[in-house]
Amino acid sequence: MYNRQIILALGLVWWLLPPAAPAQGLAPLLRGVEQRYNRAKTLELTFEQRQLAQGRRIVERGRLVLRKPGRMRWTYTQPEGKLFVSDGSFVYFYSPLSGTAEKARLKETDDFRAPLAFLLGRLDFQRDFGRFEWNANDRPPLIRAFPKSDKAPYTRVEFSVSAEFAIERLVVTGVDGSVTEFRFTNERVNGPVNEAEFRFEAPPGVAVMEVEQ
Secondary structure (H helix, E strand, C coil), X not given: CCCCCCXXXXXXXXXXXXXXXXXXXXXXXXXXXXXXXXXXCEEEEEEEEEEEECCEEXXXXXXXXXXXXXXXXXXXXXXXXEEEEEECCEEEXXXXXXXXXXXXXXXXXXXXXXXXXXXXXXXXXXXXXXEEEECCCCCCCEEEEEECCCCCCEEEEEEEXXXXXXXXXEEEEECCCCEEEEEEEEEEECCCCCHHHXXXXXXXXXXXXXXXX
Protein backbone atom coordinates (compact mmCIF):
# COMPACT_ATOMS: atom_id res chain seq x y z
CA MET A 1 0.00 0.00 0.00
CA TYR A 2 2.51 2.59 1.11
CA ASN A 3 6.25 3.04 1.34
CA ARG A 4 7.03 0.68 4.22
CA GLN A 5 10.75 1.28 4.52
CA ILE A 6 10.62 3.29 7.74
CA ILE A 7 8.41 4.24 10.64
CA LEU A 8 9.18 7.80 11.72
CA ALA A 9 8.92 7.32 15.44
CA LEU A 10 8.89 11.00 16.24
CA GLY A 11 9.02 10.34 19.90
CA LEU A 12 12.75 10.89 19.32
CA VAL A 13 14.88 11.26 22.45
CA TRP A 14 14.70 12.22 26.11
CA TRP A 15 17.56 12.18 28.66
CA LEU A 16 18.72 8.59 28.95
CA LEU A 17 22.26 9.72 28.22
CA PRO A 18 24.64 8.92 31.10
CA PRO A 19 25.31 12.00 33.26
CA ALA A 20 27.81 14.22 31.50
CA ALA A 21 28.28 17.88 30.66
CA PRO A 22 26.64 17.74 27.19
CA ALA A 23 23.50 16.16 28.64
CA GLN A 24 22.98 19.20 30.84
CA GLY A 25 22.56 21.29 27.69
CA LEU A 26 20.61 18.67 25.77
CA ALA A 27 17.80 18.15 28.28
CA PRO A 28 16.55 21.79 28.10
CA LEU A 29 16.79 21.67 24.31
CA LEU A 30 14.61 18.58 24.08
CA ARG A 31 12.24 19.89 26.70
CA GLY A 32 11.76 22.98 24.55
CA VAL A 33 10.93 20.86 21.50
CA GLU A 34 8.52 18.78 23.53
CA GLN A 35 6.71 21.80 24.93
CA ARG A 36 6.48 23.52 21.54
CA TYR A 37 4.63 20.66 19.90
CA ASN A 38 2.75 19.25 22.87
CA ARG A 39 1.11 22.61 23.44
CA ALA A 40 0.14 22.99 19.78
CA LYS A 41 -3.44 22.47 18.66
CA THR A 42 -2.71 22.90 14.95
CA LEU A 43 0.41 22.92 12.83
CA GLU A 44 0.96 23.94 9.22
CA LEU A 45 4.22 23.84 7.26
CA THR A 46 5.82 23.11 3.91
CA PHE A 47 8.03 20.07 3.49
CA GLU A 48 10.64 18.64 1.19
CA GLN A 49 11.19 14.90 1.34
CA ARG A 50 14.30 13.23 -0.07
CA GLN A 51 14.65 9.48 -0.13
CA LEU A 52 17.58 7.29 -1.17
CA ALA A 53 16.66 3.63 -1.56
CA GLN A 54 18.14 0.91 -3.75
CA GLY A 55 20.32 3.42 -5.54
CA ARG A 56 17.41 5.69 -6.47
CA ARG A 57 16.92 9.22 -5.20
CA ILE A 58 13.37 10.55 -4.97
CA VAL A 59 12.48 14.16 -4.16
CA GLU A 60 8.94 15.17 -3.21
CA ARG A 61 7.49 18.45 -1.94
CA GLY A 62 4.24 19.80 -0.59
CA ARG A 63 2.22 21.17 2.31
CA LEU A 64 1.48 19.45 5.62
CA VAL A 65 -1.37 20.38 7.98
CA LEU A 66 -1.97 18.71 11.36
CA ARG A 67 -4.64 19.11 14.01
CA LYS A 68 -5.25 17.37 17.32
CA PRO A 69 -6.05 14.58 17.68
CA GLY A 70 -4.36 12.58 14.90
CA ARG A 71 -5.63 14.53 11.90
CA MET A 72 -3.35 15.49 9.06
CA ARG A 73 -3.20 16.23 5.37
CA TRP A 74 -0.16 15.83 3.10
CA THR A 75 -0.86 17.67 -0.17
CA TYR A 76 1.91 17.06 -2.68
CA THR A 77 2.91 19.57 -5.32
CA GLN A 78 5.68 17.25 -6.49
CA PRO A 79 4.37 14.85 -7.68
CA GLU A 80 1.24 16.89 -8.27
CA GLY A 81 -1.99 15.31 -7.10
CA LYS A 82 -0.54 12.86 -4.59
CA LEU A 83 -2.48 12.97 -1.33
CA PHE A 84 -2.37 11.43 2.15
CA VAL A 85 -5.14 12.25 4.66
CA SER A 86 -5.93 11.14 8.20
CA ASP A 87 -9.27 11.95 9.82
CA GLY A 88 -8.11 10.68 13.23
CA SER A 89 -9.49 7.17 12.73
CA PHE A 90 -8.58 6.22 9.17
CA VAL A 91 -5.85 7.14 6.72
CA TYR A 92 -6.41 7.58 2.99
CA PHE A 93 -3.79 7.52 0.27
CA TYR A 94 -4.22 8.52 -3.36
CA SER A 95 -1.58 8.33 -6.06
CA PRO A 96 -2.33 9.76 -9.51
CA LEU A 97 0.39 7.53 -10.95
CA SER A 98 -1.46 4.37 -9.96
CA GLY A 99 -4.92 5.89 -10.17
CA THR A 100 -5.93 4.14 -6.94
CA ALA A 101 -7.11 5.25 -3.49
CA GLU A 102 -6.68 3.16 -0.35
CA LYS A 103 -8.01 3.27 3.20
CA ALA A 104 -6.63 1.78 6.42
CA ARG A 105 -7.09 2.24 10.15
CA LEU A 106 -4.72 4.82 11.60
CA LYS A 107 -3.53 2.49 14.38
CA GLU A 108 -2.78 -0.29 11.92
CA THR A 109 -1.02 1.58 9.15
CA ASP A 110 2.74 1.27 8.78
CA ASP A 111 2.96 4.29 6.50
CA PHE A 112 5.87 6.52 7.43
CA ARG A 113 3.72 9.65 7.38
CA ALA A 114 1.37 8.53 10.16
CA PRO A 115 3.70 8.98 13.17
CA LEU A 116 4.23 12.64 12.31
CA ALA A 117 0.76 13.26 13.69
CA PHE A 118 2.26 12.57 17.10
CA LEU A 119 4.04 15.91 16.88
CA LEU A 120 0.78 17.29 18.18
CA GLY A 121 0.79 16.37 21.82
CA ARG A 122 2.41 12.94 21.85
CA LEU A 123 6.13 13.57 22.01
CA ASP A 124 7.66 11.26 24.62
CA PHE A 125 11.42 11.23 24.30
CA GLN A 126 12.09 8.76 27.08
CA ARG A 127 9.64 6.21 25.70
CA ASP A 128 10.99 5.84 22.20
CA PHE A 129 14.79 5.91 22.32
CA GLY A 130 17.51 4.23 24.34
CA ARG A 131 20.48 6.50 23.76
CA PHE A 132 21.64 9.46 21.71
CA GLU A 133 24.70 11.42 20.66
CA TRP A 134 25.04 15.17 20.62
CA ASN A 135 27.78 17.74 20.05
CA ALA A 136 27.14 20.97 21.91
CA ASN A 137 29.12 22.89 19.27
CA ASP A 138 26.84 21.96 16.35
CA ARG A 139 24.88 24.90 14.94
CA PRO A 140 22.03 24.33 14.54
CA PRO A 141 22.00 21.58 17.18
CA LEU A 142 22.14 18.10 15.61
CA ILE A 143 21.00 15.11 17.67
CA ARG A 144 21.48 11.46 16.71
CA ALA A 145 19.00 9.12 18.37
CA PHE A 146 19.15 5.33 18.49
CA PRO A 147 16.30 2.87 19.14
CA LYS A 148 15.95 0.85 22.31
CA SER A 149 15.43 -2.40 20.43
CA ASP A 150 17.18 -3.99 17.46
CA LYS A 151 13.69 -4.89 16.22
CA ALA A 152 12.98 -1.27 15.31
CA PRO A 153 12.59 -0.58 11.56
CA TYR A 154 15.27 2.11 11.72
CA THR A 155 18.84 2.21 12.99
CA ARG A 156 19.22 5.94 13.57
CA VAL A 157 17.27 9.19 13.59
CA GLU A 158 18.95 12.58 13.24
CA PHE A 159 17.20 15.87 13.76
CA SER A 160 18.13 19.55 13.77
CA VAL A 161 16.37 22.09 15.98
CA SER A 162 16.04 25.84 15.57
CA ALA A 163 16.54 28.46 18.27
CA GLU A 164 12.74 28.48 18.68
CA PHE A 165 12.73 24.67 19.25
CA ALA A 166 11.20 23.89 15.85
CA ILE A 167 12.26 20.68 14.11
CA GLU A 168 13.78 21.90 10.85
CA ARG A 169 15.37 18.72 9.51
CA LEU A 170 14.77 15.04 10.18
CA VAL A 171 16.76 12.13 8.75
CA VAL A 172 15.83 8.49 9.27
CA THR A 173 18.10 5.57 8.35
CA GLY A 174 16.16 2.35 7.84
CA VAL A 175 17.37 -1.15 8.66
CA ASP A 176 17.50 -1.78 4.91
CA GLY A 177 19.95 1.09 4.44
CA SER A 178 17.40 3.49 3.00
CA VAL A 179 17.73 7.13 4.04
CA THR A 180 14.76 9.50 4.17
CA GLU A 181 15.25 13.20 4.89
CA PHE A 182 12.59 15.78 5.66
CA ARG A 183 13.14 19.54 5.68
CA PHE A 184 10.37 21.63 7.24
CA THR A 185 9.90 25.36 6.57
CA ASN A 186 7.27 28.08 7.03
CA GLU A 187 5.98 26.45 10.21
CA ARG A 188 2.85 28.00 11.70
CA VAL A 189 1.63 26.86 15.12
CA ASN A 190 -2.00 27.23 16.27
CA GLY A 191 -3.22 28.97 13.15
CA PRO A 192 -6.80 28.53 11.88
CA VAL A 193 -7.34 25.23 10.06
CA ASN A 194 -10.56 24.24 8.29
CA GLU A 195 -11.93 20.86 9.35
CA ALA A 196 -12.56 20.09 5.69
CA GLU A 197 -8.81 19.65 5.28
CA PHE A 198 -9.15 16.24 6.94
CA ARG A 199 -11.97 14.85 4.82
CA PHE A 200 -10.88 12.66 1.94
CA GLU A 201 -12.75 12.77 -1.34
CA ALA A 202 -11.61 10.41 -4.07
CA PRO A 203 -11.34 11.85 -7.57
CA PRO A 204 -14.28 11.06 -9.88
CA GLY A 205 -14.24 7.48 -11.03
CA VAL A 206 -11.71 6.33 -8.40
CA ALA A 207 -12.90 3.65 -5.96
CA VAL A 208 -11.56 3.52 -2.39
CA MET A 209 -10.19 0.10 -1.43
CA GLU A 210 -9.93 -0.91 2.24
CA VAL A 211 -6.69 -2.63 3.14
CA GLU A 212 -5.27 -4.27 6.25
CA GLN A 213 -1.72 -3.71 7.48
